[in-house]
Amino acid sequence: MPINLYILLAVVLFCIGVVGVLTRRNAIIIFMCIELMLNAVNLLLVAFSKMHNYAMMKEGIATGGSDGQLFVFFIMVVAAAEVSVGLAIIVMMYRNVHSVDINFLNRLKH
Amino acid sequence: MNALILSALLGVVMMFSGIWLKSKAAVRNTAIAGIILLLVVNILEMCGTVVFKIDTKGLIVPDRFGLLFNAIAFASTLIYFLLSARDMEKVGVNYAEYLALIFFILCGITLTSSYQSLLILFLGIEIISIPLYILTGSDKRNLKSNEAALKYFLLGSFSTGLMLMGIALIYGAVGTFDTNYITMFTAANKPGVLMIGGMLLLLFSMSFKVSAAPFHFWTPDVYDGAPTVFTSFMATIVKAAVFIAFIRLFDQTFGVMQKSWQLFAAVIAIATLFIGNITAVFQQSVKRMLAYSSIAQAGFMMLAVFSMNTAAKEGLLLYAAAYSLATIGIFAVLIKMSDYTFEGFNGLAKRQPLLAATTTICLLSLAGIPLTAGFISKFFMLRATMATNGYFWLGIFAVLMAAVSVYYYFRVIQAMYFKEGEAGNFEVSTTFKWLMVLVSTLIILLGIWPDLLIRWLYF
Numbered sequence: 001m002p003i004n005l006y007i008l009l010a011v012v013l014f015c016i017g018v019v020g021v022l023t024r025r026n027a028i029i030i031f032m033c034i035e036l037m038l039n040a041v042n043l044l045l046v047a048f049s050k051m052h053n054y055a056m057m058k059e060g061i062a063t064g065g066s067d068g069q070l071f072v073f074f075i076m077v078v079a080a081a082e083v084s085v086g087l088a089i090i091v092m093m094y095r096n097v098h099s100v101d102i103n104f105l106n107r108l109k110h
Numbered sequence: 111m112n113a114l115i116l117s118a119l120l121g122v123v124m125m126f127s128g129i130w131l132k133s134k135a136a137v138r139n140t141a142i143a144g145i146i147l148l149l150v151v152n153i154l155e156m157c158g159t160v161v162f163k164i165d166t167k168g169l170i171v172p173d174r175f176g177l178l179f180n181a182i183a184f185a186s187t188l189i190y191f192l193l194s195a196r197d198m199e200k201v202g203v204n205y206a207e208y209l210a211l212i213f214f215i216l217c218g219i220t221l222t223s224s225y226q227s228l229l230i231l232f233l234g235i236e237i238i239s240i241p242l243y244i245l246t247g248s249d250k251r252n253l254k255s256n257e258a259a260l261k262y263f264l265l266g267s268f269s270t271g272l273m274l275m276g277i278a279l280i281y282g283a284v285g286t287f288d289t290n291y292i293t294m295f296t297a298a299n300k301p302g303v304l305m306i307g308g309m310l311l312l313l314f315s316m317s318f319k320v321s322a323a324p325f326h327f328w329t330p331d332v333y334d335g336a337p338t339v340f341t342s343f344m345a346t347i348v349k350a351a352v353f354i355a356f357i358r359l360f361d362q363t364f365g366v367m368q369k370s371w372q373l374f375a376a377v378i379a380i381a382t383l384f385i386g387n388i389t390a391v392f393q394q395s396v397k398r399m400l401a402y403s404s405i406a407q408a409g410f411m412m413l414a415v416f417s418m419n420t421a422a423k424e425g426l427l428l429y430a431a432a433y434s435l436a437t438i439g440i441f442a443v444l445i446k447m448s449d450y451t452f453e454g455f456n457g458l459a460k461r462q463p464l465l466a467a468t469t470t471i472c473l474l475s476l477a478g479i480p481l482t483a484g485f486i487s488k489f490f491m492l493r494a495t496m497a498t499n500g501y502f503w504l505g506i507f508a509v510l511m512a513a514v515s516v517y518y519y520f521r522v523i524q525a526m527y528f529k530e531g532e533a534g535n536f537e538v539s540t541t542f543k544w545l546m547v548l549v550s551t552l553i554i555l556l557g558i559w560p561d562l563l564i565r566w567l568y569f
Contacts, residue, residue: 007282014275021268030264037271041278048282055285068281071229075274078236082270085243086263092247093256102260 006047013040027090027100031083038079042072111172112151113180114220115162120144121213128206138195141209145191148216149184152177156566168288169227176224178566179354179427183219183347186434187212190347193442193545194339201248201337208248208340211241215348222355226362228277228287231355235273235319238348239266245343246336258335265328269318276311279304289363296366309364313374316356320349322412323381326405330389333401338450341397342441345404350430353411357426361418368418375416376504382409383511390518397450399518400440403476406515407433410491413508417494417501424564425490431563432475432483432556439472439549446536455522456531464543465534466526471550475557477519478512483556488512490560 013036020033049068056064094100127140151161156177198208218237225231243266247259281287283304284295296305314325321329333341364371386406393399411429414422443465447454459466475484488508495505525531556563 010278014271017271018268021264027260027264031267034264034267034271037268038274041271041274044275044278045281048278048285051282052285065285067229067287071277071281071287074229074233078233078240078270081236081240082263082267085240086267089243089247089256089259089263092250093260096251096253096256102264 003047003051007044010040010044010047013037013043025101025103027093027102030102031086031090035079035083038075042075045069045072045075111162111164111166111170112155112160113148113184114170114217115164116148116151117213117217117220120148121210121217124206124210124213128204128210131206134199134205137206137209138191141195141213142188142191144213145184145188145216149181149188152180152184156181168290169230170221170224171226172220172224174567175423175427176220176354176358178563179223179351179430180220181566182427182431182434182563183216183223183351186347186431186438187216187343189435189545189549190343190438190442193438193542193549194342194445197339197445201339202250204248208245211245212343214241215343219347219351222351223358225355225358226289228280228289228292228363231359232270232273232277234355235352236270238351239270239319242266242340242344242348245340246332248340249337252337254335255337258332261328261335262332265318269315269325272311272318273315276308276315279308279311283308289359292363293366296364301367301370305367306370309367309371310374312359313371313378316352316359317378317412319352320356320408320411321405322378322408323385323405324378326382326385326408329405330398330401333404334395334398338397338441338445341401342438342445345400345441346434346437349404349408350411350434353408353415353426353430357415357418357423360415361423365418372416372498375412376501379409379412379416380504380507382406382412383508384409387511387514391514393518394452395450396444396447396452396455396522399452399522400437400444403515403518404437406511407476409511410488410508413491413495413504416504417498419494419497421490421497422494424567425487425494427567428483428490428556428560428563429487432487432553435549435553435556436472436475436482436484439546439553440469440476442542442546443469446538447533448535449533452521452525453529453531455525455533456529458526458531458533461534462538465538465546468546468550469526470523471553473519473523475553477516479516481554481557483553483560486557486560 017033017037021030045068049065052065127137131137215238218234221234243263246262249255284292318325390399390402414426475482478484478488492505
């Protein structure tokens with residue numbers, strides 16, 4: 001399968017995530033859209049990793065492109081850390097206002 | 111490498127100190143001793159003594175620029191701890207944890223100041239950001255703090271997503287995350303769609319992190335909602351650290367293709383200077399004014415990213431020091447105030463003459479009045495901008511905007527000296543007063559002899 005299709009899929013997923021973040025009002029759904037963005041990046045990195053691996057195989061380097069896959073693990077770990085902090089923040093807000101609608105956030109403006 | 115390992119260890123030590131040590135003063139003293147140790151170890155590494163020798167395979171290269179910035183960040187954190195660590199007790203019960211999170215942020219700062227791989231850049235930025243989300247929301251019962259934390263978290267992770275997409279696109283174009291290889295690649299090949307797209311996404315996400323316009327809209331709300339002690343840290347040391355990462359990225363990695371992003375950087379700098387300064391004029395609260403002022407100062411630091419020459423890199427270090435010192439000083443006084451509006455400062459000079467005088471010096475430095483560090487660092491930025499061909503007008507615009515900034519900084523001075531009021535009904539310790547004198551002395555010393563700092567870059 002040509003690499004273009006993977007790039008297209010990843011970019012489409014990423015754009016769905018961006019549009020979701022910009023248009024949705026529910027904090028949890030925004031959060032899911034952010035995760036979608038991160039996973040689109042993961043997919044893209046793995047596809048590129050395979051592409052570079054294939055290119056370097058021809059030159060006789062078997063381990064080429066492995067750093068892209070390593071990066072994916074780091075993104076997963078960081079995303080998990082972000083989830084734990086982010087959900088804690090959302091729960092903390094839910095306790096105070098009994099809602100996860102971000103329209104409540106306009107209170108800060110004078 | 112010294113500072114990286116030690117700051118992470120100290121973070122863990124601080125977490126346990128909350129269990130082992132009963133009194134808050136003991137926890138605070140541990141933190142202060144820790145930061146002094148960190149500073150000493152970092153200076154030792156600058157002199158060539160490396161305690162922790164680790165082969166990172168070229169992921170992290172602690173060069174002189176990064177180490178000097180680490181020293182500035184640690185010294186500012188030391189002053190910040192001495193001035194404001196006592197006020198963190200009022201935020202909540204988890205005193206030791208707040209200090210531990212600050213040490214983890216310092217760990218992230220050592221990564222962002224000396225990375226040579228986009229992987230480490232990403233990790234550094236995230237290690238800075240995630241503890242900051244927690245610190246922003248640390249005032250759990252306060253709705254404003256909650257909202258600030260949620261907003262900061264959602265927008266911060268959104269910009270992280272953009273940054274990751276940028277890194278992935280660059281990886282697709284080059285096949286490695288090593289910044290040296292990327293530089294060689296851009297020097298040898300004409301940049302393609304993937305490269306330009308990745309570079310722009312990185313530019314936007316980094317502008318997001320340093321709150322440069324048009325990606326600044328989260329800043330006032332987050333800085334206003336966060337507990338004031340932590341706003342002080344976020345607005346100074348963290349912002350300077352992200353700028354160091356920014357300038358390293360666009361100096362090393364994308365330095366060759368400067369022509370393709372310079373116009374974007376110029377537009378961002380202009381928008382940031384304009385929006386930051388003009389909006390700050392209309393603020394009623396000093397805390398919110400300082401948030402906009404931090405956007406305005408970020409505009410000046412963007413000029414360094416834009417021009418990217420020797421004067422810019424020296425100037426950015428000086429700017430980081432001058433801006434951090436002055437803003438930490440002002441915030442330390444602001445925390446003591448009961449009323450954060452401009453009227454709250456009325457008549458401070460009558461009751462607390464020394465505090466009013468030192469705050470005035472900090473404000474003058476932020477406004478860029480000669481003989482202060484703020485002036486000389488702005489001068490470096492302007493010199494760097496003027497040296498770039500065809501962008502003379504950008505320097506003139508920056509000077510005009512600096513003139514606007516004088517208005518809102520002088521409003522505070524006017525309130526302190528020329529208005530009758532009740533401000534200053536609080537006790538401050540003698541140590542606090544002497545520290546404020548130290549801060550203003552440092553500001554004036556750096557303003558007269560900027561070489562005190564810059565000569566550490568070369569020897």
